[in-house]
Amino acid sequence: MKQEENVLLDIEDLVVEYHAAGIVVQAVNHINLRLCRGETLGLVGETGAGKSTTALSILKLLPERTAKMSAQKLFFDNTDLLSVREADMRAIRGACISMIFQDPMTSLNPVMTVGDQIAEAIALHNAEVLTKQEIQKRSKEMLELVGIPAYRSNDYPHQFSGGMKQRVVIAIALACQPELLIADEPTTALDVTIQAQVLQLIADLKEQLNTSMILITHDLGIVAQTCSRVAIMYAGEIVEIGTAKDIFEADLRHPYTIGLFDSIPDLALDVPRLRPIEGLMPDPTALPSGCKFHPRCPQCMEICKVQHPSLFVDQEHQILCHLMKNSDAQDLENGGPL
Amino acid sequence: MKDMVQENVNTPLLEAIGLKKYFKTGNGLLHAVDGVDLSIPKGKTLGLVGESGCGKSTLGRLLLRLIEATEGEVRYAGENILNYRAFQMREMRKKIQIIFQDPYSSLDSRMSVFQLIAEPLLINRIYSNRRDLERRVNELMETVGLASRLSNSYPHELDGGRRQRVGIARSLALNPEFIVCDEPVSALDVSIQAQILNLLMDLQDQMGLTYVFITHDLSVVRHISDECAVMYLGQIVEKTNSKELFKNPVHPYTQALLKAIPVPRLSAAMSHERILKGELSSPVNPAPGCRFASRCPKAGEACKKDLQLREVSPEHYVMCSLWN
Numbered sequence: 001m002k003q004e005e006n007v008l009l010d011i012e013d014l015v016v017e018y019h020a021a022g023i024v025v026q027a028v029n030h031i032n033l034r035l036c037r038g039e040t041l042g043l044v045g046e047t048g049a050g051k052s053t054t055a056l057s058i059l060k061l062l063p064e065r066t067a068k069m070s071a072q073k074l075f076f077d078n079t080d081l082l083s084v085r086e087a088d089m090r091a092i093r094g095a096c097i098s099m100i101f102q103d104p105m106t107s108l109n110p111v112m113t114v115g116d117q118i119a120e121a122i123a124l125h126n127a128e129v130l131t132k133q134e135i136q137k138r139s140k141e142m143l144e145l146v147g148i149p150a151y152r153s154n155d156y157p158h159q160f161s162g163g164m165k166q167r168v169v170i171a172i173a174l175a176c177q178p179e180l181l182i183a184d185e186p187t188t189a190l191d192v193t194i195q196a197q198v199l200q201l202i203a204d205l206k207e208q209l210n211t212s213m214i215l216i217t218h219d220l221g222i223v224a225q226t227c228s229r230v231a232i233m234y235a236g237e238i239v240e241i242g243t244a245k246d247i248f249e250a251d252l253r254h255p256y257t258i259g260l261f262d263s264i265p266d267l268a269l270d271v272p273r274l275r276p277i278e279g280l281m282p283d284p285t286a287l288p289s290g291c292k293f294h295p296r297c298p299q300c301m302e303i304c305k306v307q308h309p310s311l312f313v314d315q316e317h318q319i320l321c322h323l324m325k326n327s328d329a330q331d332l333e334n335g336g337p338l
Numbered sequence: 339m340k341d342m343v344q345e346n347v348n349t350p351l352l353e354a355i356g357l358k359k360y361f362k363t364g365n366g367l368l369h370a371v372d373g374v375d376l377s378i379p380k381g382k383t384l385g386l387v388g389e390s391g392c393g394k395s396t397l398g399r400l401l402l403r404l405i406e407a408t409e410g411e412v413r414y415a416g417e418n419i420l421n422y423r424a425f426q427m428r429e430m431r432k433k434i435q436i437i438f439q440d441p442y443s444s445l446d447s448r449m450s451v452f453q454l455i456a457e458p459l460l461i462n463r464i465y466s467n468r469r470d471l472e473r474r475v476n477e478l479m480e481t482v483g484l485a486s487r488l489s490n491s492y493p494h495e496l497d498g499g500r501r502q503r504v505g506i507a508r509s510l511a512l513n514p515e516f517i518v519c520d521e522p523v524s525a526l527d528v529s530i531q532a533q534i535l536n537l538l539m540d541l542q543d544q545m546g547l548t549y550v551f552i553t554h555d556l557s558v559v560r561h562i563s564d565e566c567a568v569m570y571l572g573q574i575v576e577k578t579n580s581k582e583l584f585k586n587p588v589h590p591y592t593q594a595l596l597k598a599i600p601v602p603r604l605s606a607a608m609s610h611e612r613i614l615k616g617e618l619s620s621p622v623n624p625a626p627g628c629r630f631a632s633r634c635p636k637a638g639e640a641c642k643k644d645l646q647l648r649e650v651s652p653e654h655y656v657m658c659s660l661w662n
Contacts, residue, residue: 163617193389193595195598220602265560
């Protein structure tokens with residue numbers, strides 16, 4: 001087991017709901033997540049699984065009017081983020097926790113030079129200690145670090161290609177050497193050869209700066225190459241979490257995880273047809289009873305329709321499914337053997 | 339069945355010969371598609387792979403004559419459709435269709451599912467009475483797996499997968515023979531992606547459709563296509579059957595592209611040496627010679643000369659100075 005002091009991020013029982021026009025969207029439903037220093041956790045799931053909402057709640061960037069967030073525990077580096085005031089939160093964002101957004105085309109300011117945009121992040125957190133010249137110098141160093149020549153710092157975003165823009169976004173996110181980097185689909189908008197460059201860059205910088213990372217993606221290939229631990233999300237829940245080895249190679253896996261793997265064409269295998277998961281993601285305003293995956297699950301049983309599964313735990317590997325049963329008596333009481 | 343296939347190999351349904359499309363820009367001529375030769379047998383799928391900006395969508399549109407070619411021919415069943423007059427082309431369009439990439443922007447948001455699917459039938463005045471039209475639309479919805487209760491829904495009420503099914507129903511409405519699928523699954527989630535891929539393959543089996551399948555996703559291409567062409571800056575740099583391409587890639591670009599795919603297996607961890615440096619160079623007034631040379635790890639003097647596609651093994655064509 002990991003030591004307590006090594007835990008950088010500790011989330012317990014996080015719930016996020018969006019309230020709008022009388023409708024309640026249950027975006028994140030009681031998730032627990034722990035991240036250790038230097039670790040890369042992959043957060044995998046399809047559109048609407050709650051991945052981005054989870055990320056935004058760590059940064060407390062959820063829209064105030066519509067989102068309602070609650071948690072037992074939301075600790076970052078022994079600071080209770082739940083009780084931190086907005087002004088202090090602004091000091092944490094960018095300096096301690098920063099985020100790379102999915103679309104580099106829209107997350108940069110089109111009327112500011114890229115050098116100024118990087119400098120803005122540095123100035124915001126180091127205005128007292130650094131002079132203007134030093135900030136400019138740091139900004140140029142960051143550009144070089146992500147592989148863009150410093151002379152381009154006076155160029156505007158539209159003068160860069162998609163891959164270069166994403167490098168700028170990474171430079172901004174890493175400018176203050178945060179302890180935690182949340183990357184929300186950082187390469188989805190990029191071509192494969194550029195994607196490989198950017199992933200390599202993130203991995204190198206993470207190593208160099210000893211940053212912990214949460215990588216949000218729907219691409220299991222990217223997860224295999226970059227993550228040490230993986231959490232699979234479905235309908236606002238973490239249905240399976242474990243080491244990369246658990247998720248990719250263990251015999252016991254959640255039916256949804258298996259379905260995800262079967263949906264991807266395998267380069268090494270010839271199959272006449274893929275075996276997709278039938279049906280669609282459930283409506284988050286009216287989630288199914290019992291196990292939220294039961295309407296699409298090929299191994300659905302009667303109990304799945306009525307009772308929410310309890311967590312199956314095998315060391316670091318945890319699965320939320322009725323098919324797996326813990327051997328201890330407490331769980332037998334809950335559901336009984338099947 | 340075997341004999342039929344044999345016969346069809348000799349008579350391609352669609353051929354492109356020396357096809358070129360140059361766009362005028364402020365800085366000079368943009369060589370979007372530059373001398374492409376293709377031939378697609380009936381009932382088969384040609385995969386067209388490449389990164390953004392390589393000209394694959396432009397080529398798809400040229401094949402359907404949705405944009406006019408600068409030079410070259412597109413032959414459909416032996417006839418050059420680029421010489422067709424407008425009325426001939428209108429007849430032709432019933433046979434050749436397209437499925438667009440983004441189901442969010444390719445459907446008119448103010449039309450219902452019924453209206454969207456009925457539109458091609460109405461434009462071509464296929465049915466004289468409402469009952470036949472309704473029957474056909476229902477039939478199409480069933481074919482693509484849309485519940486009939488959705489016929490009065492609007493696109494914003496549907497998820498991406500269902501929207502793409504509407505797009506597919508529209509392109510099937512006139513019983514086409516040939517469909518260009520322009521990144522039909524790129525905007526969809528993986529589990530939905532697999533459903534749509536299976537649908538497209540089932541439709542091909544049932545109706546004998548011929549596809550050009552444009553995508554940047556190599557694992558999808560290997561799964562769905564019989565033949566595969568890799569494009570780089572307007573040119574086809576390698577062309578062969580899909581299995582051979584993935585087993586035996588010859589062009590340095592194809593090799594780099596295949597190595598860049600993240601494989602969902604732990605044993606296939608990323609390594610430095612397989613990452614391609616640099617980015618696509620500009621397609622405006624490209625210098626003569628190999629267009630990939632500036633990024634190619636094996637580039638040399640010979641790459642400055644203009645190259646041709648060469649057959650390196652049976653039915654395996656490559657444009658590379660290493661093989662000239």
